[in-house]
Amino acid sequence: xxxxxxxxxxxxxxxxxxxxxxxxxxxxxxxxxxxxxxxxxxxxxxxxxxxxxxxxxxxxxxxxxxxxxxxxxxxxxxxxxxxxxxxxxxxxxxxxxxxxxxxxxxxxxxxxxxxxxxxxxxxxxxxxxxxxxxxxxxxxxxxxxxxxxxxxxxxxxxxxxxxxxxxxxxxxxxxxxxxxxxxxxxxxxxxxxxxxxxxxxxxxxxxxxxxxxxxxxxxxxxxxxxxxxxx
Amino acid sequence: xxxxxxxxxxxxxxxxxxxxxxxxxxxxxxxxxxxxxxxxxxxxxxxxxxxxxxxxxxxxxxxxxxxxxxxxxxxxxxxxxxxxxxxxxxxxxxxxxxxxxxxxxxxxxxxxxxxxxxxxxxxxxxxxxxxxxxxxxxxxxxxxxxxxxxxx
Amino acid sequence: xxxxxxxxxxxxxxxxxxxxxxxxxxxxxxxxxxxxxxxxxxxxxxxxxxxxxxxxxxxxxxxxxxxxxxxxxxxxxxxxxxxxxxxxxxxxxxxxxxxxxxxxxxxxxxxxxxxxxxxxxxxxxxxxxxxxxxxxxxxxxxxxxxxxxxxxxxxxxxxxxxxxxxxxxxxxxxxxxxxxxxxxxxxxxxxxxxxxxxxxxxxxxxxxxxxxxxxxxxxxxxxxxxxxxxxxxxxxxxxx
Numbered sequence: 001x002x003x004x005x006x007x008x009x010x011x012x013x014x015x016x017x018x019x020x021x022x023x024x025x026x027x028x029x030x031x032x033x034x035x036x037x038x039x040x041x042x043x044x045x046x047x048x049x050x051x052x053x054x055x056x057x058x059x060x061x062x063x064x065x066x067x068x069x070x071x072x073x074x075x076x077x078x079x080x081x082x083x084x085x086x087x088x089x090x091x092x093x094x095x096x097x098x099x100x101x102x103x104x105x106x107x108x109x110x111x112x113x114x115x116x117x118x119x120x121x122x123x124x125x126x127x128x129x130x131x132x133x134x135x136x137x138x139x140x141x142x143x144x145x146x147x148x149x150x151x152x153x154x155x156x157x158x159x160x161x162x163x164x165x166x167x168x169x170x171x172x173x174x175x176x177x178x179x180x181x182x183x184x185x186x187x188x189x190x191x192x193x194x195x196x197x198x199x200x201x202x203x204x205x206x207x208x209x210x211x212x213x214x215x216x217x218x219x220x221x222x223x224x225x226x227x228x229x230x231x
Numbered sequence: 232x233x234x235x236x237x238x239x240x241x242x243x244x245x246x247x248x249x250x251x252x253x254x255x256x257x258x259x260x261x262x263x264x265x266x267x268x269x270x271x272x273x274x275x276x277x278x279x280x281x282x283x284x285x286x287x288x289x290x291x292x293x294x295x296x297x298x299x300x301x302x303x304x305x306x307x308x309x310x311x312x313x314x315x316x317x318x319x320x321x322x323x324x325x326x327x328x329x330x331x332x333x334x335x336x337x338x339x340x341x342x343x344x345x346x347x348x349x350x351x352x353x354x355x356x357x358x359x360x361x362x363x364x365x366x367x368x369x370x371x372x373x374x375x376x377x378x379x380x381x382x383x
Numbered sequence: 384x385x386x387x388x389x390x391x392x393x394x395x396x397x398x399x400x401x402x403x404x405x406x407x408x409x410x411x412x413x414x415x416x417x418x419x420x421x422x423x424x425x426x427x428x429x430x431x432x433x434x435x436x437x438x439x440x441x442x443x444x445x446x447x448x449x450x451x452x453x454x455x456x457x458x459x460x461x462x463x464x465x466x467x468x469x470x471x472x473x474x475x476x477x478x479x480x481x482x483x484x485x486x487x488x489x490x491x492x493x494x495x496x497x498x499x500x501x502x503x504x505x506x507x508x509x510x511x512x513x514x515x516x517x518x519x520x521x522x523x524x525x526x527x528x529x530x531x532x533x534x535x536x537x538x539x540x541x542x543x544x545x546x547x548x549x550x551x552x553x554x555x556x557x558x559x560x561x562x563x564x565x566x567x568x569x570x571x572x573x574x575x576x577x578x579x580x581x582x583x584x585x586x587x588x589x590x591x592x593x594x595x596x597x598x599x600x601x602x603x604x605x606x607x608x609x610x611x612x613x614x615x616x617x618x619x620x621x622x623x
Contacts, residue, residue, distance in 0.1 A: 060618065067616050070589070074436030077586060086439055093435045097618065134298055138350060141296035145303040145348070146337055148278035148292045153305075153340035164288045165344065166375035167307040172287035 029136045036129045043122050050118065054111035061104040068097050236297055240354035243295040247272040247279050249357070263361045266291070266368060283368060291368055293360070298353045302332075302363050304371035306345040307378055309336065318382045322374070331363055332370035345378075347371040413460055413468040415487045423622035424472050426458045427565045430480070430622040432494060432615060442585035444531050444539060445496060445613045451476070457564040459573075471560070480615065492620065495594060495612035498532070503597075508605035512576040512597050514552045522595045522607065523552045527580050529593055529609065541580030541593040553578070555597065574599045590614060 071094045078087040153163040241249075250265050251272075268281035269288075278294040291304045309315055322334045322345075332349045339346075347370035349363045412418075418425050434447040459471040459479075466486040473479045477497045483490045503511065511522050520527045528540045546553025555576040562571045580593040594610040 063616055063618055067618060071436045073587065074439040078439035081439070081441075083439065090435055090439060093433060100618070137296040137298040137353075138301065141294045141299045141301035141350075142303075142337070142348075144276040144278050144294035144296065145292045145301050146339060147276045148273045148280060148294060149290065149303060149305060149337075149346075150340040151273060151276075152280060152282075152290045152292075157340070163305070163340070164282075164290055165305040165307050166286075166289055166347070166371035167311070167379065169283075169286040169289040170372060170375045170379060 025139055026136065029132055029139065033129065033132045033136065036125055036132060040122065040125045040129060043118060043125065047115065047118050047122065050111055050115050054108060054115065057104050057107045057111065061101055061108060064097050064101040064104060068094055068101065071097070237295065237353055238298050240300075240352075243277040243279055243293070244272065244274060246293070246295075246357075246360070250279070263357055265361055266364055281364065286368065286372065289368065289371065291364055291371075293364065295353065300351040300353060300355060300360060300363070301348060302351075302367040303337070303346050303348045304367050305339055306334070306347060306371050306374050309343040309345060312345070312378060312382050314382060318378065321377075329366075329370045329373065331366035334370070334374055345374065347374060412458070412470060413462065413484065416468070416470070416484060420484075420487065420489060421470065421482055421622075422617055422620045424455065424480070424482070424620070425622070426455055426472075426563060428455050428622055429453065430455060430472070430474065430620060432480070432621075433619040434494070434613065434615070437589070437613060440584050440587050440589070442587075443589075443591055443613070444498075444529070444533075445494075445591055445611050447494070453478075457562055459560045459562040460570075461558050461560045461575075463558060469558075469560075473562075479610075480620075481612075489617065492615040492617065493592060493612045494615045495592070495610040497608060498529070498611040499609040501607045503605045503607060505603075505605055508597060508599065511607065512555055514554065517552050522576065522597055523555050523578055525551050525553075527593060527595065529611070539582060539591075541582045541591075544579040544581050544592075546578070555595075572601055574601065 071090055075087050075090040075094065078084075078090060156163045247270070251270050255261065266281050267284045268291075269284070271280045271282075272278075273280060273292075276294065277296070278292050281291045281293070282288040283291065289304060291302060294301045294303070312318055326334050329347075332347050335346055335348055336343055337346045337348075338344070347367050349367045349370075351359055351363055355363075412421070424430060429452045431450075431452045432447065433449050435449050437443055437445065437447060453474040453476055455472045456475055457473040459469075459473065461469040461471070463469065468484040470482045470484060471479045472482075479495050479497075481493045481495065483493070510516055514521070514523050518524070523543075523546070525543050526540055527543075528538050530536050530538050543553060545556055555578045558575050558577070560573045560575060562573060564571075576597040576599075578595050580595070581590050582593075583589070584591050590613070592610075592612040594608075594612060596608045596610065598604075598606050598608060
């Protein structure tokens with residue numbers, strides 16, 4: 001099956017679009033399935049016929065066997081009564097029937113061989129059919145997946161963004177990791193700096209400390225004014 | 232495919248209903264951890280699409296046919312890869328170590344892509360389907376990493 | 384014994400100028416039964432039957448010549464309903480070979496001899512089939528003794544096969560027979576009131592049968608026929 005698809009692929013090498021190849025593959029598979037099903041149906045009909053024929057011959061063999069046993073008793077009875085001639089005639093009939101019996105048994109054996117062979121072939125075709133049907137199912141599912149993926153991709157290309165694939169995802173993840181990493185590093189740094197030193201003092205230096213300075217200035221100016229000679 | 236025919240198991244539409252609505256506490260679905268995603272249904276193609284939040288909207292598709300589920304995630308365009316012949320051999324040899332998923336080449340929107348994919352029987356349990364989705368996403372990421380490191 | 388067949392032939396009037404050649408060969412056979420199913424037996428055909436073993440058992444009343452080929456002069460068909468049929472091939476030696484058929488399959492063959500025939504008035508016929516007199520050895524009795532036609536007569540006793548095994552008298556089974564001959568254009572109808580009896584042939588596992596049949600041909604003829612018969616295997620029948 002795969003080699004048939006390969007041949008189809010080579011033949012379509014100049015054509016674009018995998019959908020062409022897939023529908024070719026499906027056409028091939030569908031035809032194979034139809035052929036297999038026909039073959040299977042014919043084989044099963046033939047099997048029924050053979051089994052019917054075998055049964056007829058088998059029944060005849062059984063009848064012959066029973067008759068021979070019955071005749072044997074009659075031959076014995078004839079001998080008991082001293083009727084030799086009759087016994088001989090009966091024995092002759094037994095021999096004729098015995099020949100027939102062997103012939104019937106041989107035919108039954110032949111049928112048995114044919115039946116076994118046909119059964120094997122039917123099993124083979126059954127297996128093949130099962131496999132072909134599964135292949136059709138898989139090809140159809142893959143085709144659906146391609147179409148769905150293509151639909152998603154074409155949405156992206158419509159928006160002029162890159163198609164999402166695992167590669168893009170990987171990049172995004174790494175970016176995010178780096179970003180997270182940087183953020184986490186910053187948080188770590190901050191935590192380290194802030195522990196053990198005078199936060200208060202720095203805060204003062206940055207903000208609240210400024211206010212105190214101004215007040216001192218005022219106070220100092222007032223004190224200076226108080227202490228300064230009046231002019 | 233407007234009328235899905237499935238031999239056994241549930242259809243894509245039925246699965247979509249199951250995963251897009253909050254599950255009743257007692258159901259099998261309640262304990263399953265479907266991937267975190269925006270889930271949509273492409274009914275024409277009998278496919279569910281998970282756009283994974285955690286992976287920058289990586290689209291994993293889950294398609295239903297008569298006997299199978301097929302999960303698929305795109306990895307990278309073949310054209311972006313250096314030395315694809317060597318990569319192909321590596322993937323064939325190492326692919327076995329990827330649980331539940333395989334790597335293939337598939338045409339998407341006119342370009343050939345490496346994809347991660349997985350196949351399940353149509354009558355698989357929800358548990359198995361869920362596991363397959365996670366495995367396919369992981370495989371896609373693993374192979375992307377491999378390519379980025381050695382073949383980009 | 385020849386009376387029976389002659390009676391059948393006698394009433395065949397209306398001989399067409401063009402005759403016999405266009406006769407369907409499966410004449411007289413039930414639907415779904417072919418000549419092949421019946422070992423090739425057919426109206427106007429010939430048949431040889433081998434009963435060689437029987438001769439070794441002197442106790443049997445039934446006698447038979449293995450070598451002769453007999454012409455099949457008439458074929459009778461009885462539809463018993465529910466897929467059961469009897470087909471009777473009447474041979475030129477006043478014997479008849481009966482095939483017992485169920486759903487297209489031949490179950491068994493029996494070969495009968497018109498051992499004795501008695502003509503009856505219609506009153507006697509009515510008494511007989513209704514068991515008015517309930518005579519011993521009469522139609523429907525539990526056992527019937529038959530005295531042989533041989534030089535040194537002996538008597539054999541047969542046990543009833545059909546009907547209620549406990550009752551002293553059981554009503555005969557009634558069935559219609561359609562008979563086609565090589566000469567007739569349409570079938571003749573005979574109504575049978577019959578009862579089957581059997582006995583084991585001494586020192587064997589073979590059975591001998593006695594079929595008592597009170598027959599009404601619908602044209603004023605009433606008779607009681609005593610048929611003696613044995614089982615025949617399909618492989619013992621050679622028909623052409």
